[in-house]
Amino acid sequence: MSAPRVLIAEPLSRTGLAVLSKEGLSADVRTDLSREALLAAIGDYDALVVRSATQVDRELLTAGKKLRVVGRAGVGLDNVDVKAATERGVLVVNAPSGNVVSAAEHAIALLLALLRKIPEAQASLKAGEWKRTKFVGTELQGKTVGLVGLGQVGTRVAARLRPWQVTLLAFDPYVTPERTAELGVTPVSLDELLAKSDIVSLHAPGGSETKHLIGERQLAAMKEGAILVNCARGPLVDEAALVNALDSGHLAGAALDVFSVEPPKDFSLMKHPKVLCTPHLGASTVEAQDRVAVETVEMLAEALKGSPFVAAVNLPFPSGGDPHAALPWMRLAETVGVFVGQAMPEAPKQLTVTLAGIPEAIRKACVVAAVKGVVSTFAEGVNIVNAVSLAKLNGISVSDSVREDAGGYASLVTVVAGDRSASGTLFGDGPGRIVALDGLSLEFSPEGTLLVIANRDVPGVVGRIGTLLGSRGVNISDLALARGRDGRAAAVVRIDRPDGAIGQDLVRAVSTLEGIDSARLVTLG
Numbered sequence: 081m082s083a084p085r086v087l088i089a090e091p092l093s094r095t096g097l098a099v100l101s102k103e104g105l106s107a108d109v110r111t112d113l114s115r116e117a118l119l120a121a122i123g124d125y126d127a128l129v130v131r132s133a134t135q136v137d138r139e140l141l142t143a144g145k146k147l148r149v150v151g152r153a154g155v156g157l158d159n160v161d162v163k164a165a166t167e168r169g170v171l172v173v174n175a176p177s178g179n180v181v182s183a184a185e186h187a188i189a190l191l192l193a194l195l196r197k198i199p200e201a202q203a204s205l206k207a208g209e210w211k212r213t214k215f216v217g218t219e220l221q222g223k224t225v226g227l228v229g230l231g232q233v234g235t236r237v238a239a240r241l242r243p244w245q246v247t248l249l250a251f252d253p254y255v256t257p258e259r260t261a262e263l264g265v266t267p268v269s270l271d272e273l274l275a276k277s278d279i280v281s282l283h284a285p286g287g288s289e290t291k292h293l294i295g296e297r298q299l300a301a302m303k304e305g306a307i308l309v310n311c312a313r314g315p316l317v318d319e320a321a322l323v324n325a326l327d328s329g330h331l332a333g334a335a336l337d338v339f340s341v342e343p344p345k346d347f348s349l350m351k352h353p354k355v356l357c358t359p360h361l362g363a364s365t366v367e368a369q370d371r372v373a374v375e376t377v378e379m380l381a382e383a384l385k386g387s388p389f390v391a392a393v394n395l396p397f398p399s400g401g402d403p404h405a406a407l408p409w410m411r412l413a414e415t416v417g418v419f420v421g422q423a424m425p426e427a428p429k430q431l432t433v434t435l436a437g438i439p440e441a442i443r444k445a446c447v448v449a450a451v452k453g454v455v456s457t458f459a460e461g462v463n464i465v466n467a468v469s470l471a472k473l474n475g476i477s478v479s480d481s482v483r484e485d486a487g488g489y490a491s492l493v494t495v496v497a498g499d500r501s502a503s504g505t506l507f508g509d510g511p512g513r514i515v516a517l518d519g520l521s522l523e524f525s526p527e528g529t530l531l532v533i534a535n536r537d538v539p540g541v542v543g544r545i546g547t548l549l550g551s552r553g554v555n556i557s558d559l560a561l562a563r564g565r566d567g568r569a570a571a572v573v574r575i576d577r578p579d580g581a582i583g584q585d586l587v588r589a590v591s592t593l594e595g596i597d598s599a600r601l602v603t604l605g
Contacts, residue, residue, distance in 0.1 A: 417453020
């Protein structure tokens with residue numbers, strides 16, 4: 081099998097490329113592709129690595145017929161359609177911590193440069209002028225700094241500002257009071273932060289929910305003579321409203337590294353005399369580029385190897401689990417799901433996964449694996465990324481539950497779809513086994529070609545099954561039987577599969593036998 085092919089569509093550090101080579105991946109660096117050329121080329125690749133310029137939208141993902149992973153060498157995902165990637169079963173990985181130090185340092189560097197008027201002073205001096213009194217600055221010490229967002233960058237900005245003897249306020253609805261206390265930050269509402277802060281520094285994520293988080297009303301609510309710093313995402317700020325606030329003198333200045341459109345088509349904001357700006361340099365350090373590249377390609381390589389616990393942003397269960405503990409249970413849950421799905425005549429409307437005795441850390445992974453097993457029998461291209469999404473698209477309602485009673489076993493995975501159900505468990509380090517079918521106790525190894533039979537508990541059924549199979553030259557290699565108190569019974573018959581001997585005609589023949597209610601053919605690896 082040839083090595084997976086990786087397309088590097090934007091510049092990546094040599095350190096990152098070296099990691100790809102070490103992992104045995106074939107990487108093509110093609111950073112000069114036009115949009116049309118990228119759409120034409122992407123179909124040949126298993127993985128794509130981008131930074132912020134390439135738009136990984138639904139059109140590109142659809143063109144990437146072989147795509148399994150998209151690596152975003154950076155933190156933000158504004159340019160990646162994560163929903164479309166999930167629907168297509170494409171993992172999206174990024175580098176959530178690779179450039180946070182550089183971004184935090186850049187925010188503080190811009191703030192200090194703005195306060196001390198360093199760019200203007202340098203330009204004047206380089207022009208041959210000596211005008212010391214023209215560039216009187218402002219101290220940071222003693223000021224109130226409001227941080228909008230306490231993620232990885234915001235927390236590092238807070239840590240670096242504390243020694244400057246400033247008062248730190250923060251607005252972040254997702255951070256607990258205990259965490260803000262650890263950071264030495266006072267949590268407040270956004271309105272209170274704007275009203276009290278001499279400096280407002282933005283560290284919130286991008287997206288539709290935060291677009292124009294700082295708009296006309298918020299800018300008007302800021303203190304007279306305050307400063308705005310934005311090294312997070314351009315769309316957080318209504319740029320037209322910001323220009324008005326600067327023109328009116330309500331704000332003393334703004335330090336900006338990001339903009340609503342990059343590269344900008346209109347440079348009027350950047351040319352404003354009260355604006356200090358840089359062209360999105362927050363992550364542009366040698367160290368950050370190396371960390372981001374290595375972090376991204378390491379996760380990309382793990383994803384291409386099939387690891388289910390890579391830290392992907394669209395993985396439907398928590399990353400970082402112990403694969404040695406989780407994988408056996410995930411394999412069992414998927415197998416039980418496949419068994420139930422194949423044992424049904426059509427896709428179910430309702431699917432329930434019930435777990436008993438399964439460690440909490442791996443429960444969600446087991447549920448997703450079971451859903452993948454069921455849905456894969458009715459839809460193509462199903463994997464752990466898109467299984468739940470595809471279930472919903474196919475009209476299957478998914479639910480899960482946890483129960484205390486494992487029915488006499490240490491642990492149990494039960495999948496119920498429509499009127500069919502099966503339960504499986506693991507015995508020590510051995511292979512998993514199915515131990516219940518449609519509520520009836522029986523035990524068999526879920527492998528090979530199986531005839532799954534529902535019958536009435538009357539004499540002669542097993543004999544008639546054996547006679548029919550023998551007449552067709554089909555050998556029985558294993559047989560599991562179950563009977564209930566209500567007259568129901570079930571049989572799972574493992575059969576050898578000589579070429580041409582087994583098909584739906586055989587299943588139909590078994591179904592017509594006296595005492596048989598239904599028969600289904602299930603094939604498990």
